[in-house]
Amino acid sequence: MTVEQLHPRLVVSDADAAISFYAAAxxxxxxxxxxxxxGRVVHALLRAGPAVWAVKDADDVDQAPTGAGAVILALYVDDPDAVAAAMVTGGGRVVFEVxxxxxxxxxxxxxxxxxxxxxxxxxNEELDPEQIQQRTATAYP
Incomplete structure (x- = not known):
């Protein structure tokens, strides 16, 4: 078996608004x-750089989250401060400051x-796995 692609599918309450939000952010x-x-969006595929994800409107089978979900989407960018600011400008909420x-x-x-x-x-700093583990254990005892 060969895996060809894996991407998240985000269920949202308004897919067209979410598409606009992700385009701006x-x-x-x-x-x-x-x-x-x-006219309800059943599938929309988005790309930003090499990152690919899908969005769809909530329905009777797929429900949109009502709070912070169990999955955290990690997005590596060249300027996290600017991306976070764009997300907040578009209606996002800071969970943890950059x-x-x-x-x-x-x-x-x-x-x-x-x-x-x-x-x-x-x-912002190149560390080997051992250094990351040591620092993480110290920072989060």
Whole structure:
């Protein structure tokens, strides 16, 4: 078996608004968009750089999250501060401010207006796995 692609499918309350939000916040490009007979988005595929994800409107089978979900989407970018600011401008909510972390990343968490939490980050220090483990154990005893 060969895995060809893995991407998240985000269920949201308003897919077209989410597509606009992700375009403004991440520079996402809409690759595909399909609707059912009532115009509800059943699948939209987005890309920002090498990252690919799908969005769909909630329905009776797939429910949109009502709070912070169990999945945190990690998005590595060149400027996490700018991306976090764009997300907040678009209606996102800061969960954790963007800051430098001992494990070598500058990162923060932003909840988008549709209930999904994004960790926006950039690597700001090259560390080997042993250094990351030592620093993490010290920072989070």
């Amino acid at each position: 991440f520079g996402a490009e809409l690759l595909e968009r399909y609707t059912d007979g009532s 800051a430098d972390h001992s494990y070598g990343d500058r990162a923060g968490r932003i909840a988008d207006p549709y209930g999904h939490v994004w960790m926006v980050a950039a690597r």
